[in-house]
Amino acid sequence: MSLNPAQRAAVEHLDGPLLVLAGAGSGKTRVVTEKLAWLVARGFPPGELLAITFTNKAAREMRERAAARLRGDAEALTISTFHALGLRLLQAEARFAGLRPGFTVLDADDSLKALKELAPAGISPDNLYWLRQTVSTLKNAGMDPAQALQAAAGPRELQAAELYGAYQKRMTAWNAVDFDDLIRLPLAALESDESLRGRWQRRWRYLMVDEYQDTNGAQYRLLKALAGERGAFTAVGDDDQSIYAWRGADPANLARLAQDWPALRIVKLEQNYRCAGRILRAANALIANNPRPHPKTLWSALPDGPPIRVLACRDNEHEAQRVVAELVGRRQSSGCRWSDCAVLYRGNHQARALEQALRLAAIPYQIAGGDSLFDCAEVRDALAYLRLVANPSDDGAFLRIVNVPRREIGATTLERLGELAGRVNLSLAQAAGQDAALAALPARASAGLAAFEQQLGQWRRRAASEPADTLLARILDEVDYAGHIERSDKNPDQRQRRLRNLDALRQILAGFARHGRGGLAELTQAVSLLSERDQADQDAVRLMTVHSAKGLEFRNVAIVGLEDGTFPHDAAQDEGRVDEERRLFYVALTRAKEWLLLSHSLRRRRYGSIEACTPSRFLDELPAAELHREGEDPERDADHSRALARNHLDRLAALLGD
DNA sequence: ACGATTTTCAGCATC
DNA sequence: TGAAAATCGT
Numbered sequence: 111m112s113l114n115p116a117q118r119a120a121v122e123h124l125d126g127p128l129l130v131l132a133g134a135g136s137g138k139t140r141v142v143t144e145k146l147a148w149l150v151a152r153g154f155p156p157g158e159l160l161a162i163t164f165t166n167k168a169a170r171e172m173r174e175r176a177a178a179r180l181r182g183d184a185e186a187l188t189i190s191t192f193h194a195l196g197l198r199l200l201q202a203e204a205r206f207a208g209l210r211p212g213f214t215v216l217d218a219d220d221s222l223k224a225l226k227e228l229a230p231a232g233i234s235p236d237n238l239y240w241l242r243q244t245v246s247t248l249k250n251a252g253m254d255p256a257q258a259l260q261a262a263a264g265p266r267e268l269q270a271a272e273l274y275g276a277y278q279k280r281m282t283a284w285n286a287v288d289f290d291d292l293i294r295l296p297l298a299a300l301e302s303d304e305s306l307r308g309r310w311q312r313r314w315r316y317l318m319v320d321e322y323q324d325t326n327g328a329q330y331r332l333l334k335a336l337a338g339e340r341g342a343f344t345a346v347g348d349d350d351q352s353i354y355a356w357r358g359a360d361p362a363n364l365a366r367l368a369q370d371w372p373a374l375r376i377v378k379l380e381q382n383y384r385c386a387g388r389i390l391r392a393a394n395a396l397i398a399n400n401p402r403p404h405p406k407t408l409w410s411a412l413p414d415g416p417p418i419r420v421l422a423c424r425d426n427e428h429e430a431q432r433v434v435a436e437l438v439g440r441r442q443s444s445g446c447r448w449s450d451c452a453v454l455y456r457g458n459h460q461a462r463a464l465e466q467a468l469r470l471a472a473i474p475y476q477i478a479g480g481d482s483l484f485d486c487a488e489v490r491d492a493l494a495y496l497r498l499v500a501n502p503s504d505d506g507a508f509l510r511i512v513n514v515p516r517r518e519i520g521a522t523t524l525e526r527l528g529e530l531a532g533r534v535n536l537s538l539a540q541a542a543g544q545d546a547a548l549a550a551l552p553a554r555a556s557a558g559l560a561a562f563e564q565q566l567g568q569w570r571r572r573a574a575s576e577p578a579d580t581l582l583a584r585i586l587d588e589v590d591y592a593g594h595i596e597r598s599d600k601n602p603d604q605r606q607r608r609l610r611n612l613d614a615l616r617q618i619l620a621g622f623a624r625h626g627r628g629g630l631a632e633l634t635q636a637v638s639l640l641s642e643r644d645q646a647d648q649d650a651v652r653l654m655t656v657h658s659a660k661g662l663e664f665r666n667v668a669i670v671g672l673e674d675g676t677f678p679h680d681a682a683q684d685e686g687r688v689d690e691e692r693r694l695f696y697v698a699l700t701r702a703k704e705w706l707l708l709s710h711s712l713r714r715r716r717y718g719s720i721e722a723c724t725p726s727r728f729l730d731e732l733p734a735a736e737l738h739r740e741g742e743d744p745e746r747d748a749d750h751s752r753a754l755a756r757n758h759l760d761r762l763a764a765l766l767g768d
Numbered sequence: 769a770c771g772a773t774t775t776t777c778a779g780c781a782t783c
Numbered sequence: 784t785g786a787a788a789a790t791c792g793t
Binding site for chain 1 (some may be wrong): 769777778779780781782783
């Protein structure tokens with residue numbers, strides 16, 4: 111299949127900066143991979159091409175597509191998330207950021223803990239939340255603590271700036287950075303040092319940025335610093351799919367491109383290769399209600415497809431049952447797999463009713479999103495052990511596991527140890543290895559600490575020769591972590607799950623170790639950036655929020671909970687936020703390739719009480735001619751019950767057959 | 769210091 | 784409604 115004219119123009123434009131406004135399903139990933147291939151064909155060494163994405167998943171997918179297209183050349187490409195790129199810069203230029211090699215990358219949880227300790231005692235959660243948000247905003251504006259202090263406009267801002275300073279001081283002491291620093295510190299280094307900037311600008315001769323509309327201020331400046339005057343880059347994005355403003359994404363970065371590079375060329379990709387004609391017309395009509403600086407009209411050469419149906423249901427249980435019944439019917443009539451079906455919703459809690467209905471119907475399902483492997487306490491504990499082995503100054507890791515499993519080292523001991531460590535400018539783990547510090551503590555406490563320190567020393571010696579996964583297994587065994595799980599968790603299923611999680615982590619580490627390069631420090635740094643969810647390729651209906659469906663496509667899509675207050679969400683009252691809700695609904699609609707089902711209920715249980723609700727205003731923005739609105743239909747429900755029963759019997763027969 | 773009970777609160781979620 | 788945090792009672 112060849113490229114269409116717009117795609118070709120995007121691929122072959124080399125003369126100056128390019129912004130590709132890629133509509134939903136317009137073959138954006140294809141353009142990116144083709145462009146990489148084209149650049150290589152034009153004589154760009156693959157090692158000097160850089161493609162930036164936002165998620166590890168997107169990076170992995172792009173790497174796969176590039177490998178399929180470019181074969182061996184793909185290995186030399188740099189395909190990386192913004193944060194992994196920042197980490198790479200920071201590892202290479204650690205001293206510019208005042209870091210020692212082998213620094214730690216703290217995840218959100220650990221950095222919050224640090225912040226909490228530095229905030230005034232007894233601070234209200236609201237205030238803490240605000241402070242954390244503000245510190246993060248300051249960092250994403252590229253400000254350092256001194257600049258933040260200068261810019262502080264009121265007493266609250268001043269408090270935030272002071273907290274930022276204390277926090278950053280602690281991070282330096284820990285030889286640690288947080289996620290925001292992975293952008294901010296390389297950016298500060300590049301912006302302040304011209305020769306450094308020149309060096310990195312020469313390192314990559316051409317840049318590609320995916321999902322450009324999701325960039326925040328700091329990411330934009332990083333891109334600008336790397337691209338430099340010559341503007342050798344292609345940014346690919348879709349302003350109509352900008353749904354992360356609440357997370358700091360700044361759509362104004364689109365306009366900023368044209369300001370900073372007047373030679374910017376804009377190419378629109380408007381042919382959609384994904385959605386049936388009807389679905390696309392509905393999506394176009396909806397998004398036309400938004401203010402749009404670069405209006406696009408998507409068109410599709412695909413057939414119209416089946417009608418788009420709108421179900422009015424009694425309540426959300428009824429809604430879930432009807433949607434599930436429709437999926438059963440759709441599967442039977444179209445012969446699709448369960449995994450061709452997705453049910454999308456606005457908020458995670460809406461999954462519950464669907465889950466119940468699917469379980470009742472014995473249909474396999476898979477809930478995407480939610481908790482990743484790296485959110486589990488046991489995995490975080492295990493990583494903390496490795497971090498501490500790799501980096502004795504990692505106080506965060508030390509505090510996390512010094513008493514897990516129990517070593518009779520309580521808060522009082524740690525406070526004393528902290529004091530002593532601070533006085534001689536050592537980390538907690540280092541202080542625990544000093545006789546002088548130990549002598550100042552009660553005998554029982556110092557004995558426990560000394561024993562722990564000794565164990566650490568042994569692991570550290572092992573770490574030189576042993577791969578991380580075996581080392582981890584050894585550590586967990588020696589501290590009897592299994593026993594700790596046994597004691598702390600009463601539920602046997604939970605215990606099983608925890609052990610499995612640890613095993614999964616070990617396999618990930620083994621995978622990393624097999625790929626070779628890097629010591630334990632590099633490895634723990636890299637792992638802390640992962641948040642991969644194991645997406646087994648099972649044949650199951652996908653349940654997910656619209657946000658997590660972005661970038662995906664399914665033959666059959668149901669969107670539930672289309673009620674005012676749910677979608678658009680209550681909290682999006684002011685117009686600007688309704689626009690983003692509308693884009694979100696636009697994203698939801700354009701996930702569907704063939705079949706689209708929309709549903710809303712007339713009553714909804716909300717915070718315990720039941721209330722009546724009206725259909726989403728977005729439904730009225732869709733062209734009525736493309737919709738089949740259906741109320742309750744007892745006859746159809748009866749049909750569906752029969753279909754469900756048949757489905758049960760089929761499954762039973764299949765089970766017995768095996 | 770811990771487990772049981774009461775109160776509170778409610779969005780999406782990347783690295 | 785239900786989960787998580789806060790508080791109570793030992």
